[in-house]
Amino acid sequence: MFSLAGPMSEKHVLTIGEAPPPVSHAELRERQQALMTHLPTDALLLIVNNPEAIRSRDVEYPYRANSDMLYLVGWDEPNAVACLYNGGECWKTRLYVPPRDVLAETWTGLRPGVDGALADWPVDEAASVDELEDGLKPLLDACRSVYHIRGLSDRVDTLVDSALLEQSRDRQRKGSGPADLCDPRPMLSEMRLIKSESELSQMRHACQISSLAHIEAMRGSTGGVAEYQLQSLIEGCFLWHGSRWAYPSIVGGGDNATILHYQDNDGTVADGDLVLIDAGCEVNGYAADITRTWPVNGKFSDAQREIYDIVLNAQLAAIDACRVGNPYDAPHTAARQTMAQGLLDLGVLEGPNLEEALSVEQLGLWYMHNTGHWLGLDVHDVGVYRPDDEPREFEVGMVITVEPGLYFGAWRGDVECPERYAGIGVRIEDDVLITDGEPDVLTAACPKEVAELEALIGTNA
Template sequence: AEMRLLKSPAEIAQMRHACEISSMAHVAAMKHAKPDVGEWQLEAILEGFFRYAGASGVAYPSIVGCGDNATILHYNTNQMRCGNGEIVLIDAGGEYSGYAADITRSWPINGKFSGAQRDIYDLVLKAQLAAIEQCRVGNPYTAPHDAACKILAQGLIELGIIKSSLEDALAPEGDLSQWYMHNTGHWIGMDVHDVGIYRPSGKPRLFAAGMVITVEPGLYFGAWRPDVEIDQRWAGIGIRIEDDVLITDAEPDVLSSFCPKNPDELEAIIGTG
């Protein structure tokens, strides 16, 4: 398991190619999106492109969720149609030469973010970029999560969604955990959730050059949830943005950088196929 934590140059090249194929598949799905398209149809575009471009298949079951389905973390039924005005969350990656890609993008099925959707998207993107900046040699693997959580919590306070203080919101059972209920990343390599101890000797492992980790903050406002009260402005919005990041001796290397995530760029691509 420990041997698989540090990738060789050859392994990094395979993973980069897996990410390139997967990124192109995400763009293909964006281009063919339109209101009333089926989640399964977008899934078929993604997975067909994986094979067309040389991947052996999927690295894990694809998640394609529109509207409230985007707020369900491991939704992969992929059997509903996408309504006009909904966000679609796609978490999908191909496998190439035994190495996985794991990419998530969230975007409006009709090609235009609403004001509320854009507010949440911009916040998640800000959190993700800050988390990626923490993917540096010598930082604990928990640093990206801590950075993302602080930005998400502060942003939700400013939007009026969280009413508590920043300190209280960031507590283990604090208000942020209502809307962001998973970790920000995991090792990736030959398995999508690759092996490697996160806390050797009980302390967070420090990043070293050659490690590859996902960075995937998100916010989920499921209208179906009976346990929380959600303002209708935010109901049904699920946003996650995920990239695969190589730790280097210099800047973080985003292996999946080919996949667009700038919201203006997304709006320019969606539905153009």
């Protein structure tokens, strides 16, 4: 338990509850079963875990498993391959894992090994990854199609390629290997698009921690603070609560706030400037994604407030469009209309009407990205936005971010930035669950009203 004390309203006393248990093995088994209803008979699905990545010489980046591996098996260590085989009458899963190895484990930590994988993971069979060639060959020979994403393991790619080649050389022999290499992503994306209650409990927890992290950064803000100092408050809060970032934190002060994926975070934020922070953590693989923008000295200038109010109104209108049956781009339409009208009223856009103001040549100069994306195991989660080229309609259980922004980069040479707003970048982002009632803002604990922000900023600086 962790709570904030300080001169704030009740609303800002944010308590982080117990971390939810990981998604149960029973649910992972249900996902495997559901997958089998999409997988043709005699098809083999291979999920290869992400390779480790070298940072420098013998130092690797912290490991993050492949989201499909997490989704189907919950295995989060490298050098693993999951095989799901649909035999028609029955189906089975097999997991290849690194075997126990005392010398290697002395250096890098204990491994579950084959026995551990079989006992403690939701699979029918487990085997050593050293036996991949011998073990996979019979499965490949028995299947008619193989669902596999290439490029993660040369070993697996080679096995699949030779099985496909063998089959194409000998078309007369029936059932002697896969005739087709298929892409598993479409069916996995469809499944992952709708979140279960236990997935939502992971996401709610990630959203609570991320909200608190932003509050800590607001409280630690003051003129002259370094971007990396605010980053340390954000990421320290993630770690303190047992999570880690879901994507590299963006902390941009002043003109840096107008760089959409700014990650240098090495500037200082001058007294009088806004800071934009886009940062979220992940819990058991599930991401939160929050952006807030505030004046580091605790008081919006008139010009900053004019832009902030437009973006906030656009965001509220966009959230209100997150309803069952609406097309996924309804929030984008609502946000764009609100911002175009707001900028027309300020005289930033010349119009002369709303339709003209919405064009790439007008609003598009200052708002150049979409208003949201699916959120889940990946921060830009899987899910086709326009199946059959028609916009997908919202359904209960989808989670989407809502993140309009306006960016008046003083650095831009291609266009004349309105002088009053030069160096102002504002984005406000929340994570929204589609329900059969009102939109459920999972990040509602993170303040965004002007009065709330001004009351919080600098209270711990």
